[in-house]
Amino acid sequence: TASASSADGIRRSSHIASGSNKMTGTPGSQDSEEAKASGCATLPHNPQTERLCNKTSICSRSYFLLVMVFFHVYLINVIALLFYVHYSSGQDDDSLSHDAPGTDHSRINSRGASSKVEYQRDFSLPRVEGIRVGHVQKVSLTPGKSHHMRTLSLKPLLFEIPEFLSEDECHVVMQLAQLKGLMESQLMIQEDHEELVKELNLSPEEIFNLLDINQDGQLQHTEVISAFRDGIWLTPDTLREIYAGLKADKNGDGLLSLEEFRLLSNDAFQRFLQQQGVKRSQLVRNSRHTWLYQGEGAHKVLQDIKERVIQLTRLPPAIVDLSEPLQVVRYEEGGHYHGHHDSGPVYPETACTHTRLAANTSTPFETSCRYITVLFYLNSVEGGGETAFPVADNRTYDEVCLIQNDVDLLDTRKNCDKSNLRVTPTKGTAVFWYNYLSDGKGWVGEQDEYALHGGCVVTHGTKWVANKWINIDPDYQRQARYQQLVSQPQDKNNEIKNQNVCN
Numbered sequence: 001t002a003s004a005s006s007a008d009g010i011r012r013s014s015h016i017a018s019g020s021n022k023m024t025g026t027p028g029s030q031d032s033e034e035a036k037a038s039g040c041a042t043l044p045h046n047p048q049t050e051r052l053c054n055k056t057s058i059c060s061r062s063y064f065l066l067v068m069v070f071f072h073v074y075l076i077n078v079i080a081l082l083f084y085v086h087y088s089s090g091q092d093d094d095s096l097s098h099d100a101p102g103t104d105h106s107r108i109n110s111r112g113a114s115s116k117v118e119y120q121r122d123f124s125l126p127r128v129e130g131i132r133v134g135h136v137q138k139v140s141l142t143p144g145k146s147h148h149m150r151t152l153s154l155k156p157l158l159f160e161i162p163e164f165l166s167e168d169e170c171h172v173v174m175q176l177a178q179l180k181g182l183m184e185s186q187l188m189i190q191e192d193h194e195e196l197v198k199e200l201n202l203s204p205e206e207i208f209n210l211l212d213i214n215q216d217g218q219l220q221h222t223e224v225i226s227a228f229r230d231g232i233w234l235t236p237d238t239l240r241e242i243y244a245g246l247k248a249d250k251n252g253d254g255l256l257s258l259e260e261f262r263l264l265s266n267d268a269f270q271r272f273l274q275q276q277g278v279k280r281s282q283l284v285r286n287s288r289h290t291w292l293y294q295g296e297g298a299h300k301v302l303q304d305i306k307e308r309v310i311q312l313t314r315l316p317p318a319i320v321d322l323s324e325p326l327q328v329v330r331y332e333e334g335g336h337y338h339g340h341h342d343s344g345p346v347y348p349e350t351a352c353t354h355t356r357l358a359a360n361t362s363t364p365f366e367t368s369c370r371y372i373t374v375l376f377y378l379n380s381v382e383g384g385g386e387t388a389f390p391v392a393d394n395r396t397y398d399e400v401c402l403i404q405n406d407v408d409l410l411d412t413r414k415n416c417d418k419s420n421l422r423v424t425p426t427k428g429t430a431v432f433w434y435n436y437l438s439d440g441k442g443w444v445g446e447q448d449e450y451a452l453h454g455g456c457v458v459t460h461g462t463k464w465v466a467n468k469w470i471n472i473d474p475d476y477q478r479q480a481r482y483q484q485l486v487s488q489p490q491d492k493n494n495e496i497k498n499q500n501v502c503n
C-alpha cells in the first residue's frame with residue numbers, strides 16, 4: 001500500500017507540474033493560490049519576481065517535483081533495506097544449522113531437539129531402477145572390478161549381486177562375530193507385550209473387539225493367531241491344543257465367543273505355554289546374533305563392506321554412516337525366522353528408533369525405520385535356509401490372504417515352498433531391497449507391504465547371514481534434525497545424552 005500510494009503521489013505531482021508550465025506567466029487563481037501556499041505571498045506582487053519564484057525558488061513546482069522524487073527514492077530504498085535485512089537473517093539461520101552445526105546452542109531445546117529450524121527439502125534420495133524382473137545391470141563397487149546386479153522382483157524392488165563379498169571377507173565377518181559372542185535373537189517369554197497390555201488397561205471386551213477384525217462376534221483361528229503371535233508362533237494346530245488345554249472352546253466349534261475369550265486371558269495363555277514348555281521352534285525367530293561396528297577404527301573388511309554399500313545404494317555416506325551397525329546372524333540346524341517386515345509402517349504418531357533423540361515430542365509408538373535391507377550370505381547352506389518373499393510381485397496383496405485354509409504363508413517352517421520367491425543362500429552373494437516406497441517427491445513414502453520376507457528352516461548344517469540396514473526417517477524434518485544433532489561437537493552431544501538419561 002505504501003508504494004502504491006507513493007506511485008500515485010508521483011503521478012499526481014507530475015500532473016500539477018505540467019499544468020503549471022502551461023500557465024506560467026499568466027496571473028491566475030491557481031498560480032497565486034500555490035504561491036501563497038508556498039510562502040510566495042509575502043513577496044511583493046511583481047511579475048518578474050513571481051516568474052523567478054515559479055521557476056527557481058524553493059517554492060517552484062519543479063522544485064516540489066524534485067523533492068517528491070527524492071522522497072520516493074528514499075522511501076523505496078528504506079523498504080528494500082528492510083526486505084534485505086529480513087531475508088538475509090533468515091538465510092543465516094539456515095546456514096548456521098547446516099554448515100556450522102552446534103554453533104547456535106540456543107536453538108537446542110531441553111529434549112535435545114531443535115524447535116524452530118525448518119529444514120529445506122533440497123535433496124532427493126536416489127533409488128536404483130529395477131527395469132524388469134531378470135534385468136542385469138553392471139555396477140562398479142570397488143575400483144577395477146564390476147559386479148552384475150540382477151533384478152529379482154519389482155514389488156518389492158529387490159536385487160541380487162553375486163560375489164559381493166569374497167570368501168575371505170565372509171570368513172573374517174563370521175570370525176569377528178564369534179569373537180564378540182552371539183546372543184539369542186529372541187527370548188522365550190515376551191514380557192514387553194504383556195506390559196503393554198497392562199499399561200493400556202484394556203478390558204477383555206475391548207481386546208475382543210480389537211481382535212474381531214470382521215466384527216462377526218466370534219474369533220476365528222486367523223484372528224487369534226495374528227494377535228497373539230507377538231513372540232510365540234502360533235499355528236492352527238497349537239491353537240487347538242491351547243483351547244483344549246484351557247478348556248476355552250466349550251462348544252468345540254473352533255471359534256471363540258466373548259464368553260469363551262474371557263477364559264483365554266493373556267495371563268492364562270502365557271502360563272499355559274510356560275507349563276507346556278515353549279520350544280525354540282515355536283518362536284518367531286530361532287537364531288543367535290551380534291552387532292559389528294563399521295565406523296572409524298573398525299576392521300578394514302567391515303569398513304570396506306560399508307563403502308561398497310554406499311556405492312551400491314548411491315546414498316549419501318552420512319546416512320549409511322549413521323545407520324545401524326552390521327548384524328551378523330547364525331542359524332543352527334532347525335533355525336528359522338518367520339515372515340516379517342524389517343521396518344514398521346508409517347503413522348503420524350510413530351517415531352523411528354534411530355531418530356528418537358531428535359523427535360520433538362515423545363511418541364507412544366516406536367519402530368525401526370529401515371529404508372533398505374542389504375542381506376549378505378556368509379556361507380552356502382547345506383539344506384534349506386532360503387530367504388522367502390511370500391508375496392513378491394503378487395498382483396494383489398491382501399493381508400487376510402496370508403493365512404487361508406490352515407495354510408499360513410508366513411510360516412517359514414512349513415510353507416516356504418508356497419512363497420512367490422525364494423533366494424538360495426550362496427556364500428558371498430548379497431541381496432538388497434527397499435522396505436519403503438518413494439513418496440514421489442524424492443523422499444521415503446509408505447511401507448512396501450510386498451517386502452514381507454523370512455528365513456526358511458535350515459534342514460542341514462548352519463546358516464550365517466549379515467544384515468546392513470540403512471535407516472532413514474520418513475519424516476524429513478526428523479531425519480535432518482537427527483543428522484544435525486549427531487554431527488555436533490562431542491561435548492554438546494554428551495550434554496544432550498545426559499539430559500535424556502535423567503529425564
Ligand SMILES: O=C(O)CCC(=O)C(=O)O
Pocket residue numbers: 329337342385386387388453454455456465467
Ligand atoms: O535369514 C534370512 O534369510 C533372512 C533374515 C532376515 O530377514 C532378518 O534377519 O531380518
Ligand SMILES: [Fe+2]
Pocket residue numbers: 340341342453
Ligand atoms: Fe528380515
